[in-house]
Amino acid sequence: MKPQANRPLRLALAGFGTVGGGLVRVLQENGELIRQRTGRDIEVAKILVRDVHKARAVALPAGAVLTSNPADLTDDPTIDVLVELMGGIDAPHAIISRALDQGKHVVTANKALLAENGISLFQKAAEKGLILQYEASVAGCIPIIATLKESLAGNKIESLLGILNGTSNYILSEMSSNGLDFDTALRQAQELGFAEADPTLDIDGHDAAHKLVLLIRLAYGVEYPYTAMPIHGIRGMNKMDIEFAREFGYRIKLIAQVNEQAGRLEAGVFPTLVHHTFLMARVGGSYNAVRVKGNAVGSLFMHGRGAGDLPTASAVLGDLLAVARQVQPNNTGFVSQSFERAAILPPEEARSCYYVRVMVHDNPGVLRDIASAMAEEGISLAQIIQKPETGGAVPLVFMTHECPAKAMKNALARAVKAGLLRMPAVAYRVLA
């Protein structure tokens, strides 16, 4: 069953967009290096596209055939590995599932698929002893998946957090560095190709949440259902908050995070204040970063490009080299492929320090009343700034000591009920 090691590895590519084109380019440019590293050539045999007649920016590799029929990839017995770079969920699931049935290894960058409907694919790969690699699905070129499965595999993971969505980080960075408002920064991101025409997945936090589901599996060996995850994006972020946060010494980042508390996981995606002295606060533009804390390793931080043709192709290529080297499959980092549902700390019990901005009437006693609403929920305030009136209301900005999410929610509800707020309050978590 073991093929000759120096027979070329034949791959079928499903999807020939930005990343697929980047992969084809890198395979050509680095062909000699790949031979030195694996003893084999990697050949692109088939490429699945919607329209075989469309003009392509990247030249077709020698010997490669375009097709619009998935079975040409999955059912070709000369093909060793399927590389899935299509996006979407149902179509790639069918193709990957069929490829595994046909005994092919799989490399994919599809976080949405793996997060929402991935377990059955891992189980099928395990039954058949096939490699299913997906390094490019989380944090672009950062090798966080390999690191969790392998290098840190002996660590109990205490917490894991990261900036996992480059589009959101680009928007927040532009708002912070160049004073743009949200809509302008989003439009700029779209013009530069950092954001999709429909940016929902990115700016509403869903993409980061998909990635977090995968990282939780790798770190804890459990399933945190995507549908159970608290997800808050950055849509409509007010640049006022970015400026006020700065005055306190913080940057606002879209942080995907999980930590373990007495056997239960506290996880979610939240706009979060990160102190400027943290490396995580220094992640600019469309870069991604991940910080892992483990009971032996301490704190490990990794930073790299989160998207783009070549950085993503780099991660896909690392996976392909593993296939070419015929590594032992280690797809999830755990022996058992039956991922139990995570024990989840109810999100309202999650404790955090908060940044809060309320817009209040310029009346005597308002500060007292707000502070009293907080105090009645047991929330103590660490710092307060009252800002000059803007648009007919006075911004009152404060940082709290740690409190449960529920206390914050209740305190703000009290403030609403007492008629103290002229606009909905903003409350963001602060990274400890």
Place this chain on the structure above:
Amino acid sequence: MKPQANRPLRLALAGFGTVGGGLVRVLQENGELIRQRTGRDIEVAKILVRDVHKARAVALPAGAVLTSNPADLTDDPTIDVLVELMGGIDAPHAIISRALDQGKHVVTANKALLAENGISLFQKAAEKGLILQYEASVAGCIPIIATLKESLAGNKIESLLGILNGTSNYILSEMSSNGLDFDTALRQAQELGFAEADPTLDIDGHDAAHKLVLLIRLAYGVEYPYTAMPIHGIRGMNKMDIEFAREFGYRIKLIAQVNEQAGRLEAGVFPTLVHHTFLMARVGGSYNAVRVKGNAVGSLFMHGRGAGDLPTASAVLGDLLAVARQVQPNNTGFVSQSFERAAILPPEEARSCYYVRVMVHDNPGVLRDIASAMAEEGISLAQIIQKPETGGAVPLVFMTHECPAKAMKNALARAVKAGLLRMPAVAYRVLA
């Protein structure tokens, strides 16, 4: 030949110091996790120590036997893997070599051995199909070795640089943050256990150079002989330079670096100015960091603890889990184990921007004469600060545009010859 997967992995530990003790603790604490990750237990069978009667801080694992005879480890047929944590070169070389002869896998943290006399061990491991892992030998818990061998294996590496010696970084950080002078910072590092009683290997750059030799093998598949490497440490660093560098917006770090220039490697260990906006400038205390640039990945940065019992044990444990999982040996990242000598750019041709401090007489025309010595070697100055007289001489500090090392050396020799300098000049590279 393939052993039962769920038979315990039996290890022999050579050396029971800080890291060995940390490893034993983590194996105990994380035993259940290791079973979930590998399907196996890891048992410590034998521990090699100099004195079997000495009291130990860490309790001996159940079933483990202390011995002072290396053959008890290497020649015990029930042992699967030797973990070498002794330090030194000749003794561990003999033990590892014998262990490989006896068909045992090896995990080591010994950078000096692998850099100065490692190739024959890799060749032996390859001939016998054995695993020789050494993640803990470079940058503590940062998985840079796995990343170069695997995740980035499809990239042509353009440059690689890092802070690879925690002791030096601790000293520089203390000098920079707390204004200590070199001797005080070194003494403090020794008192806190960050520096050895004989700190030569650390502060003179040899330890970082050993690690760089290993990283060059992994990145380029060639041998850059340790003896050919330019190595400049931080001994006697003047805190004046740390302060002046700060005024220009830089931190001084001990940087080990390699980059490829038209097929030749330019490498070495140098005190280097790093602009404060770089993540590398933010590496504090005894932390380590590595930055790799590849032709697909772009720039990848990793940061973590460079030393300490548990962080180093974490890296050793990652290697042990690979052994427990019976991975295909991939010890060097290349198929061929015959590492050709690197094509080396002569160090005097290496181009860099420089920070230069000269101590001059407070005479009219001195600045003109220094500038003229530089100009005659084709060096143009980017910024100049003249500082107030101190200790009978005037510090003249400048940043240059890029020039070859040889030009800088010659220009400073001209200044000496012209009697311009009251003390030897200081010239440090600036990270581009």
